[in-house]
Amino acid sequence: EIVLTQSPATLSLSPGEGATLSCRASQSISSYLAWYQQKPGQAPRLLIYDASNRATGFPARFSGSGSGTDFTLTISSLEAEDFAVYYCQQRANWPLTFGGGAKVEIK
Amino acid sequence: QVQLQESGPGLVKPSQTLSLTCTVSGGSISSGSYYWSWIRQPAGKGLEWIGRIYTSGSTNYNPSLKSRVTISVDTSKNQFSLILSSVTAADTAVYYCARGEARSGGSCYLDSWGQGTLVTVSS
Numbered sequence: 001e002i003v004l005t006q007s008p009a010t011l012s013l014s015p016g017e018g019a020t021l022s023c024r025a026s027q028s029i030s031s032y033l034a035w036y037q038q039k040p041g042q043a044p045r046l047l048i049y050d051a052s053n054r055a056t057g058f059p060a061r062f063s064g065s066g067s068g069t070d071f072t073l074t075i076s077s078l079e080a081e082d083f084a085v086y087y088c089q090q091r092a093n094w095p096l097t098f099g100g101g102a103k104v105e106i107k
Numbered sequence: 108q109v110q111l112q113e114s115g116p117g118l119v120k121p122s123q124t125l126s127l128t129c130t131v132s133g134g135s136i137s138s139g140s141y142y143w144s145w146i147r148q149p150a151g152k153g154l155e156w157i158g159r160i161y162t163s164g165s166t167n168y169n170p171s172l173k174s175r176v177t178i179s180v181d182t183s184k185n186q187f188s189l190i191l192s193s194v195t196a197a198d199t200a201v202y203y204c205a206r207g208e209a210r211s212g213g214s215c216y217l218d219s220w221g222q223g224t225l226v227t228v229s230s
Contacts, residue, residue, distance in 0.1 A: 032212065032214070034216040036154075036217075043203055043220035043221065044154065044217070044220060045220070046217060055218070087153065089154075089216065089217070091210065091212075091214035091215055091216055092214070094213075095156055095158075095167070095170065098153055098154040098155070098156065100153045101153045101154075
């Protein structure tokens with residue numbers, strides 16, 4: 001099974017600041033990586049797929065990059081609604097696996 | 108737009124069987140090329156993929172749960188189901204059903220999710 005390691009586990013930032021979240025895979029997964037956003041009491045929501053493609057409904061301040069084993073989710077300028085937990089997920093191999101999550105909290 | 112809704116008992120006794128159903132609306136479960144998955148999330152923790160059934164009926168399970176899991180589909184009701192046997196307190200979690208479009212190279216991302224249902228394992 002492919003293990004995904006996210007870092008840092010928590011980011012404490014202020015609105016308007018930028019956020020950079022990392023996801024590292026235990027083996028190469030090409031570009032087969034997604035990011036999800038989860039807010040309290042809600043289901044996760046697909047944010048980025050195939051490493052860099054933004055899903056419907058998310059603004060351009062969200063961007064993804066990377067390939068192979070190292071991936072990054074960047075939020076250029078945090079808005080109030082962006083404070084949430086973010087998970088990465090790989091689809092290179094079954095079983096699907098998720099990273100442990102990264103919480104972006106208000107400083 | 109497809110919608111998914113989980114249903115089933117919120118409380119299951121240890122050693123018994125957990126059974127959940129996901130009802131799909133806004134589209135046919137048997138059309139297109141989709142994987143229908145179950146995912147769970149213990150309180151305050153991360154996401155764990157349990158398994159999936161494909162439009163064709165083929166299944167794939169997480170090896171960590173494979174001996175206890177069965178996922179099936181009822182196309183006449185536009186539903187798919189999860190059975191998890193011999194549950195313990197460690198199976199207490201919010202259970203989600205989700206849909207993923209089959210992509211090149213196989214597998215999927217999860218683009219539509221149910222709202223989740225809390226299942227507690229306790230006597």
